[in-house]
Amino acid sequence: MLNSKAFKALAHPVRRDILKRLRDGQLSAGEIADAYDMSKPSLSTHFAVLKSARLIQAERKGNHIYYRLNVTVADEVLSGLMDMFGIEKEK
């Protein structure tokens, strides 16, 4: 399929929550991690899944790594879903 990884990435509630947090702008890995009662390696794994699906992009700034939503891929997922459901995009 076109973007199987993205749909798999969206299957986990924590990963969906991370994406929601990134909706309004970038956040550092630590800022995100603080919001979850989960070990850092586990969070890092979730970041890696999202990154592998290209749903997020990483950029290092000094000591921190900032993540931001990849809107292009988000749009692709939405378009794919609308096509799947036969829903027309009203422009």
Added chain:
Amino acid sequence: MLNSKAFKALAHPVRRDILKRLRDGQLSAGEIADAYDMSKPSLSTHFAVLKSARLIQAERKGNHIYYRLNVTVADEVLSGLMDMFGIEKEK
């Protein structure tokens, strides 16, 4: 979460393909199953996952069970994704 089951259901390529087939109207379980090189029980399990997520609805007609897309839930998933991604619905 609001619709965790739907996102999990969408994580499997066969289930996404089934939804696509139902885009243009209902199909019987057998008609769908014929399209896949997979045992009927396995397909039935996929139907059950989609049904549990309310993405499809079943109706028995005689010996056959017809499945159709639940457009309402499909719309909910799309809206949820657009909200998640901060993408506005252009009306």
Added chain:
DNA sequence: GAACTAATTAGAGAATATGTTAAACAGCAA
């Protein structure tokens, strides 16, 4: 009732996903 068709459920096994701790590693800054 018996035979037949369509589809699901049950149970088992394999594979994948998720999470942990502990340790090592990478990159940057003071």
Added chain:
DNA sequence: TTGCTGTTTAACATATTCTCTAATTAGTTC
């Protein structure tokens, strides 16, 4: 160098997912 931020790897435990065969249920037809 030392410390901070974050990722990666390893070893491990547990849970879920996926697929199969075999058995069962539901409905039709004779």
